[in-house]
Amino acid sequence: MVKATAATPAAASPARTGLDPLDLYGVRAQLNDEERLVQDSVARLVDQEILPIIQSCFEEHRFPKELIPQLASLGLLGSSIRGYDCAGLNAVCYGLICQELERGDSGIRSFVSVQSSLCMYPIFAFGSEEQKRRYLPRMARGELIGCFGLTEPQGGSDPANMKTHASKRGGDWVLNGSKMWITNGAIADLAVVWAQTPEGIRGFLIERGASGFSAPEIQHKFSLRASVTAALFFDNVVVPESQVLPGVTGLRGPLSCLTQARYGISWGVIGAAQACLRQLLDYTATRTLFGRPLAANQTIQVRLAEMARRITAAQLLALQLARLKDAGAMQPAHVSLAKWNNCRMALDIARDCRDMLGGAGISAEYAPIRHMLNLESVITYEGTESIHQLSIGRELTGINAF
Ligand code: TGC
Ligand code: FAD
Secondary structure (H helix, E strand, C coil): CCCCCCCCCCCCCCCCCCCCCCCCCCCHHHCCHHHHHHHHHHHHHHHHHHHHHHHHHHHHCCCCHHHHHHHHHCCCCCCCCEECCEECCCHHHHHHHHHHHHHHCHHHHHHHHHHHHHHHHHHHHHCCHHHHHHHHHHHHCCCCCEEEECCCCCCCCCHHHCCCEEEEECCEEEEEEEEEEEECHHHCCEEEEEEEECCEEEEEEEECCCCCEECCECCCCCCCCCCCEEEEEEEEEEEEHHHECCCCCCCHHHHHHHHHHHHHHHHHHHHHHHHHHHHHHHHHHHCEECCEEHHHCHHHHHHHHHHHHHHHHHHHHHHHHHHHHHCCCCCHHHHHHHHHHHHHHHHHHHHHHHHHCHHHHHCCCCHHHHHHHHHHHHCCCCCCHHHHHHHHHHHHHCCCCC
C-alpha cells in the first residue's frame, strides 16, 4: 500500500515569486495528508522506476510488465474500491495517481485505468459476490490482468449498435464477434466483454485460454507504444452463466465504467502537460539564440504563460470534479467537459512544446513528442472530442445530435 516518501511531485524550480510554475494556484496545498502521501509515493515511483526506462520502452514498442508488482504493492490497482484487498482511496487520490503516472507516460496510466476503472470497477459494481471474491484480490495484487472489450471494428463511438452477440444454449451462453483497439488485450488473463443478448447488452467475464477466444496484439502503432493494444475474437466461445455480470443490463453498464476511467484521464493528462512544460522551462532558459536565452523573447514567454494558464484551469477543473465525485454529485456531463477540456489542453501543450524545442523536438530524447503522440490516442479513446462536445450539447439543449 501507499507509503510516505520524500519525493516532490513534478519537482520544479521556483518561479520569480516562489510560486511553483506547475501548480500556480497551489492545488497541492488544498490536499489532505493522505492525498499528499499518495501523490508523493507515486511521484517517487515515476521518477525512480518509470522515467529511466520509458524512452526505450516507447522506442521498442514494449509495455514494461516488470512494473506491475510495484504498481500493485503501492495499492494503485483498484485503488478506489473498498474491501477485497483494495486500498479504498478517495477520488482525489485516484486522480493524483493518474496524474503522476501520466507524467511518466500515458501508457502506464492506461494500464492502471483499464485494470482499475474498466475491469475491477464493473466486477465490483455489477458482479456477484463469488465473482468479486474470485477476481478482485488477485487483480489488486497484479496477479491477474484485465482488459475491457467494448469498441468494435465497425465503429467505437456508437456502442449501442455493437455486433458482438451472445445467445443462450442450455444453461450457457455462446459468444460471437470481435472487439478492436483493446488496451492490455494480449496480456490479459481476464476480458470484460460487452455483448448484445436478447435481453439487452450484458457483460461477460472471459478468461484467457477459453476455447474460440484469441487476442492478437496490434502492431505498427505510433502512439501509446509503451502499452499493449489488441483485437479480441470470439468464435462460438461458451460462457457459463456464472461468468456473466448479474447486476446490469443495457448500455448503462459499460458507460458507467467509462465514467470512472474518463474521470481518471481528466487528471492524468495534466501530468503529461506538466512534464512537457517542465522540460520547456529548462530548455528555453538555457538555449541561447540572438545573444539571449530563448526564454527572454516575448513570444516564447507568451506561449509558456498560455501553457501555465491552461494547466492551472485544468487542475482546478479536475479538483472540483473530484469533490463532486466524492460527494456523489458527479454527472456524466461533468466528466465529458473535463475529459474534453483537459485532453485538448494537454495535446495542444505537447504539440507547442515540440515546436519550441526546434529540431530537438522530433527526438524521443525529449519527452514532448512521446507525450504528443500518446495524447493523440488519449483524446480519441474513452470518447472522442466530438462525442464529448455532443454530450454537452445534448445536456445544454435537450436535443440528441449524435
Ligand atoms: P444514451 O441513450 O445516452 O445512454 C444509454 C444508457 O446509458 C446511460 N448512460 C450512462 N450511464 C452511466 N454513465 C454514463 N456516462 C452514461 N451515459 C449514458 C443512460 O442513462 C441510458 O441508461 P438507460 O438505463 O436509460 O438505458 O446512449 P447513446 O446510445 O445515445 O450513446 C451516447 C454516447 C454516444 C455518449 C455513448 O455511446 C458514448 O459515450 N460513446 C463513446 C464510446 C466510448 O467512449 N468508448 C470507449 C471505449 S473504452 C476505451 O476507449 C478504453 S481506453 C482505456 C485506456 O487505455 O486508458
Ligand atoms: P469512430 O467511432 O469510427 O469515429 C471516427 C470519427 O468520427 C471520430 O473523429 C469521431 O469523433 C467522429 N464521429 C463519430 N460519430 C460522430 C457524430 N455523431 N458526429 C460527429 N462526429 C462523429 N476501446 C475499448 O473498448 N477498450 C479499450 O481498452 C480501448 N483502448 C484503446 C487504446 C487505444 C490506443 C486506442 C487508439 C483506442 C482504444 N479503444 C478502446 C477504442 C476507442 O475507444 C475508440 O477508438 C474510440 O471510441 C473511437 O471509436 P472509433 O475508433 O471506432 O472511431
